[in-house]
Amino acid sequence: MGSIKFNKQNGRLKRQLPGEDHYSGLIFYSAAVPTGFATDAVIEVNDLEHAEELGITSDNASNDIKNMHYHISECFRANKDIVLWVGVFAPPAEAAEHTFAEISTLRLVSQNRVRRVGVFTKKAYAAAQMALLQDQYVLGFDVKSGFEIFYSPNFHGVTTVSLPSLATLAAPNVHLLIGQDGGYTGAALYTAAGFSIGVIGAAIGFSSAAKVHENFGWVQKFDICVRGGELDKPALSNGDLIEDLSEAITKDLGTLDVKRLIFVTKYPNIAGSYFNDSHGACPADSDYAYAEDNMPIDKAIRGIYRNMMPFVNGPTLLEKGTGKLRASTVDLLQLEAGKALEQMEKDGELSGYEVLIDPDQDVAATSSITINISNTKVGVSRRFNINIGY
Numbered sequence: 001m002g003s004i005k006f007n008k009q010n011g012r013l014k015r016q017l018p019g020e021d022h023y024s025g026l027i028f029y030s031a032a033v034p035t036g037f038a039t040d041a042v043i044e045v046n047d048l049e050h051a052e053e054l055g056i057t058s059d060n061a062s063n064d065i066k067n068m069h070y071h072i073s074e075c076f077r078a079n080k081d082i083v084l085w086v087g088v089f090a091p092p093a094e095a096a097e098h099t100f101a102e103i104s105t106l107r108l109v110s111q112n113r114v115r116r117v118g119v120f121t122k123k124a125y126a127a128a129q130m131a132l133l134q135d136q137y138v139l140g141f142d143v144k145s146g147f148e149i150f151y152s153p154n155f156h157g158v159t160t161v162s163l164p165s166l167a168t169l170a171a172p173n174v175h176l177l178i179g180q181d182g183g184y185t186g187a188a189l190y191t192a193a194g195f196s197i198g199v200i201g202a203a204i205g206f207s208s209a210a211k212v213h214e215n216f217g218w219v220q221k222f223d224i225c226v227r228g229g230e231l232d233k234p235a236l237s238n239g240d241l242i243e244d245l246s247e248a249i250t251k252d253l254g255t256l257d258v259k260r261l262i263f264v265t266k267y268p269n270i271a272g273s274y275f276n277d278s279h280g281a282c283p284a285d286s287d288y289a290y291a292e293d294n295m296p297i298d299k300a301i302r303g304i305y306r307n308m309m310p311f312v313n314g315p316t317l318l319e320k321g322t323g324k325l326r327a328s329t330v331d332l333l334q335l336e337a338g339k340a341l342e343q344m345e346k347d348g349e350l351s352g353y354e355v356l357i358d359p360d361q362d363v364a365a366t367s368s369i370t371i372n373i374s375n376t377k378v379g380v381s382r383r384f385n386i387n388i389g390y
Contacts, residue, residue: 016081021299022208023083025106025117026071026200029091029098032062041102042087042109048076051086063193064122070189071120071201074230078205085110091122098123103136103149112145115212115295118152118204122195125153125164125176130281134171144305146298148291150207150262152177152198155238156190160245163236165259166281172288174281177203178256179264182235182242184226196237199264206275212295213349213378215278223272224264231273234264242266252276252383260284277382296349296377303340304373311336316363325359325369333357337371351376 036054037043045051051072058069068088075084087106092098103117119133133149140147151174155163166176179199181187190197202224203216210216225231234242242250242265249255250265260279267274278291288294311333317326334355341353356372363369 020083020113021115021212021295022079022081023110023113023115024075024204024208025085025087025103025110025114026075026204027087027089027102027106027117027119028064028068028071029089029102029121029123030062030064030068031091032060032064033088033090034060034065034068037088041089042085042106044110045072045084045086047080048073056086063189067120067189067193067197070185070197071118074199074201075205077226077230078202078224079209082205082208083113084204085114097126098129098132100129100132100136103133104139107140107145107147112140112143114147115298116148116150116204116207116291118150118200120152120198120200122154125155125158127164127169129153130166130169130171130174130176133174134281137171137173141298141301144302146173146294146301148207148294149174150177150200150203151175152196152200152203152237154196155236156195158238160236160238160240160249161255163238163256163259163261166279167258167260167283169281171281172286173294175203175262175279175291176260176281177263178237178261179203179275180235180237180239181231181233182239183233184230186230187233187235190239198237199231202231203262203275207278207291210292211347211349212299213292215290215292215380215382217275217277219267219270219272219274222274224275225273227271231264234266234273236263250276260289290380292380293377296344297375299349300341300344300353300373300375303344304337307336307339308333308371316369318364323362323364325357325361325363327359330357330359333369333371337373341373341375349378351378 034055056068060066085106089102177199180197186197206216206222206224216222263276264273265276280289317329319326334357338355344350354374
């Protein structure tokens with residue numbers, strides 16, 4: 001008797017989000033290597049089940065691998081449609097320090113498409129690490145592939161009052177995470193492992209779910225906890241519970257906020273848990289002080305580069321007799337340079353932009369054309385001052 005048999009397959013199909021803003025990476029430094037990473041240090045991981053097939057399991061004998069599973073799980077909990085490259089690299093010797101060159105390795109494997117990279121290490125925090133991480137951003141920026149770096153070092157045994165300040169550093173594209181779960185899986189791992197577990201997976205996941213101009217601490221959109229579960233009881237990555245710390249430490253413009261540290265917090269009479277902000281390691285008055293300041297600029301650069309590169313080494317018609325740029329040439333170049341920005345404005349990622357080209361440039365002598373672009377970013381309402389009375 002004839003028949004037709006169907007076998008359900010896990011083809012790992014996921015909704016294809018438009019663009020590449022959600023392309024992300026996670027790097028772990030671990031002496032224990034999952035079986036699937038024996039040959040390739042960086043693998044594109046499609047979902048949690050795929051990670052488990054690669055040997056990243058929650059019941060592994062190694063706490064390092066359990067930690068990887070936790071963060072990958074949190075990443076896909078935050079954004080199931082994220083495109084994620086995972087890198088597992090050997091840690092530096094105990095007496096040595098990171099160079100973070102592995103970030104470039106992951107970036108190149110992704111073909112320069114990652115927009116954020118999370119870095120987890122059991123090494124203790126050192127201020128010099130921030131400059132090294134910023135150097136990795138610069139390497140990407142130099143090839144028109146800028147990305148944000150979220151960093152989760154080890155703060156086990158560090159008192160809350162001793163946590164570092166980033167307010168005078170010069171690493172705006174690096175974001176230091178000091179948050180952690182305080183009551184559930186993350187907390188149990190912290191107790192068992194004896195090193196900071198942090199919140200790198202959730203940070204990468206929720207950041208990838210945000211649009212480039214959005215702060216992933218936006219209360220209306222990014223409640224990051226599971227009710228009665230993960231991150232519903234936030235802590236710092238030294239194990240201190242947020243609820244046990246004074247308001248002077250955890251409030252807006254409190255000690256941790258002024259130090260420009262990123263942690264998980266709760267707000268009075270509001271359900272859920274939230275990232276406090278998206279601070280970069282730089283002064284608060286910098287034009288690029290937050291992740292949502294940086295990501296739109298890097299996106300604009302990629303788009304402008306893509307549209308303008310075809311004109312490189314091409315002919316440029318000049319006005320007869322004056323040698324100035326023809327008006328038609330100025331109009332064409334301004335149009336092409338502004339195409340990507342126009343789309344970003346339509347998508348709400350920029351408030352506006354202006355492209356200007358001085359027609360009096362001596363192109364015949366210099367073989368170069370200067371284009372001035374001014375963007376107006378989308379603001380973030382960090383605080384409201386409300387006057388009320390009779």
